[in-house]
Amino acid sequence: MANATSFEWATIDDQGVPNRTQMFVAYNGAVLTIDALIGAWSSFGGLIDPCIDGQITGGQILIPLNPNGAWKTAPVSPGNNNNQIMTLNFNNDFNQYATPIYLPAYKESTLDAGRPNTDADPLLALITQIIAGTTNVFPNNNNLRDLNALRNAFLGTRKLKKNKAATIVNG
Numbered sequence: 291m292a293n294a295t296s297f298e299w300a301t302i303d304d305q306g307v308p309n310r311t312q313m314f315v316a317y318n319g320a321v322l323t324i325d326a327l328i329g330a331w332s333s334f335g336g337l338i339d340p341c342i343d344g345q346i347t348g349g350q351i352l353i354p355l356n357p358n359g360a361w362k363t364a365p366v367s368p369g370n371n372n373n374q375i376m377t378l379n380f381n382n383d384f385n386q387y388a389t390p391i392y393l394p395a396y397k398e399s400t401l402d403a404g405r406p407n408t409d410a411d412p413l414l415a416l417i418t419q420i421i422a423g424t425t426n427v428f429p430n431n432n433n434l435r436d437l438n439a440l441r442n443a444f445l446g447t448r449k450l451k452k453n454k455a456a457t458i459v460n461g
Contacts, residue, residue, distance in 0.1 A: 293317055296352040297331050301344040308347075311338055317353060327351055370395045375448045376406055378417065380437035382430075388441050389431040391420065396445070406443035413443075 295317035301309050313334065317327060331351055339346055376396035379388035400406060400413050408417060417440050420429045429437050 293319075293354045295327065295354065297334060297349070298352070299335050299338060299349040300347045301342065302347050303344045309344065310349075311342075319353075327353070365395070366397070370398065373448050375446050376400070376443065377446060378406075378408075378413075378420075378443050379441040380420065380429075380431075381439045381441050382433075382435040383438050384431075384433065384435040387431070389437055391429075392448075394448075401445075404445075406445065408440060408443050 293316070294314045297313045297315055299311045301311060303309070315330065328351065331349065335346055335349065372394040374395060376393040378391045378393065380391065382389055396406075402410070407413060420437055421439065423429060423436075431437065
């Protein structure tokens, strides 16, 4: 079955103003490889480039995926809302900047005395896998530096509309 997959090309003009071009394509993971998608993205980019004065500076491919059948099929009710966020901050192997991983609508059972319990499963299992990685997949920061230790974890409330965080409990 084909899914609407988004191709996006980032552009910049001679004044330094960025923009983007987006196109949706039908992608069927059963018959197309990721390499084929990347090739198609590059091919369309080669056709877009001569049509614009701006420069293509990069881009991305967004592939919609279906949830794993082993995951829950409905949210826990009553439960925490998506604006109730647990932040896991990780150190990396390059600089002092933390890399956050957000867990919206965190489970109350992952807390101990109102704070994230990073010493017990399921948080411990998640943190361990993030640091260790899986076969050929290693979580990184946006500069592709390995995440090598949990720095801290805390709870916060994120205003979804404007995406501003207001910390309510420090971890």
